[in-house]
Amino acid sequence: SKWHKIDYINMIRKSLVTFLKEKINEKIWLKFISRFKFCNLDVYYSDNFIKLKKILDQKNRVSINxxxxxxxxxxxxxxxxxxxxxxxxxxxxxxxxxLGTNLESYNYINKKILKYL
Known part of the structure; x- marks a missing residue:
C-alpha cells in the first residue's frame, strides 16, 4: 500500500488514545514522533532495502524494524x-x-531470522 509517515503516525496516535488511560502529553508526543523514520517499500525486491538504509542513521544507534x-x-x-x-x-x-502457517514454514522463517539477524 502507499502509506506515508503521517498515516502511520495517525494510526499510532489513534491506538494510544484508544488504549491509554491518561491523556497524551503533547510535548512528549512531538518528541516521540520526531524520532520516527518511515519507509514504504516492496519487501520482495531486496534492492529496495537500500532505500531504507539511506533513510536510517546507522551511527551505532539502536534501530527497531x-x-x-x-x-x-x-x-x-x-x-x-x-x-x-x-x-x-x-x-x-x-x-x-x-510465525508461519505450519511447522515447515515456521522452521524456514526461523532459519532466515537466525541467518541474518
Missing part, C-alpha cells in the same frame, strides 16, 4: 535487511505472530 506484515513476507524482509547490511548488532526486529 517492526514487521507488521504477513508471516509469508518475513523471509524476504530478513533477506533484504541482511543484503543491505541493516542487520547490525544495534538493530532489533519485532515480528508479529504467527
Amino acid at each position: 517492526y514487521c507488521a506484515m504477513p508471516s509469508s513476507t518475513f523471509s524476504a524482509i530478513c533477506d533484504g535487511l541482511g543484503k543491505a547490511k541493516i542487520n547490525k548488532k544495534t538493530s532489533r526486529i519485532v515480528i508479529e505472530k504467527p
Whole structure:
C-alpha cells in the first residue's frame, strides 16, 4: 500500500488514545514522533532495502524494524535487511505472530531470522 509517515503516525496516535488511560502529553508526543523514520517499500525486491538504509542513521544507534506484515513476507524482509547490511548488532526486529502457517514454514522463517539477524 502507499502509506506515508503521517498515516502511520495517525494510526499510532489513534491506538494510544484508544488504549491509554491518561491523556497524551503533547510535548512528549512531538518528541516521540520526531524520532520516527518511515519507509514504504516492496519487501520482495531486496534492492529496495537500500532505500531504507539511506533513510536510517546507522551511527551505532539502536534501530527497531517492526514487521507488521504477513508471516509469508518475513523471509524476504530478513533477506533484504541482511543484503543491505541493516542487520547490525544495534538493530532489533519485532515480528508479529504467527510465525508461519505450519511447522515447515515456521522452521524456514526461523532459519532466515537466525541467518541474518
